[in-house]
Amino acid sequence: MRRRPWIPALIDVVVIVAFAAIGMSSHEESISAPTLATVAWPFLAGGAIGWLVSLAWRNPAAPLRTGLPVWILAAGGGMILRVATGGGFAVPFLVVTLIVLAVLLIGWRALAALVAWRRSHRVSSRSERPVDAR
Structure with a gap:
């Protein structure tokens, strides 16, 4: 993903827009492109600031190095902008925002790191198998 940082950036955008859409639907608001944009933009702007602050394009899928600042600024900065x-x-909205965006923005990175670790571990364990001398 380092060679294509736009993919993790797109995942973050999708995750934040989905968060906004789910929140709107849970409050029985009608979802249209303009209303979704109005709700999502502060969190998208906060996430973009998180990308800049963390230099996310260097390691966009890193759960802590990138995911943590992107989450904090998407949730906290987004709430401030909102x-x-x-x-x-409302305090409950802040709590839900912090929890849901943590799970989504750090979570997908943690899953990607786990998959990458398992793949590399599987490859290295295959190369360490003893050769049959028959």
């Missing part, structure tokens, strides 16, 4: 631009705020 409130600063007249959006609503």
Whole structure:
């Protein structure tokens, strides 16, 4: 993924937009492109700032080095932008936002790291098998 950092960036965008859409539908709001954009943009902007701060393109799938700052800035920065631009705020919404975006933004990276580790471990264990002398 290092050679194609746009793929993890796209995953982050999809995850954040999905978070906004699920939140809207759970509050029985009608979802249209303009309303979804209005709800999602602060969190997308926060995530973009997280990418810049963490230099995410260097290791975009790293759960802690990249995922942690992207999550903190997408959730926290997004909430600050939301409130600063007249959006609503409630402590339960902040808690849900922090938890859900942590699971999504760090979670997909943790899964990708696990898959990469297992693949490399499987390859290295195959090369360490003893050769049959028959």
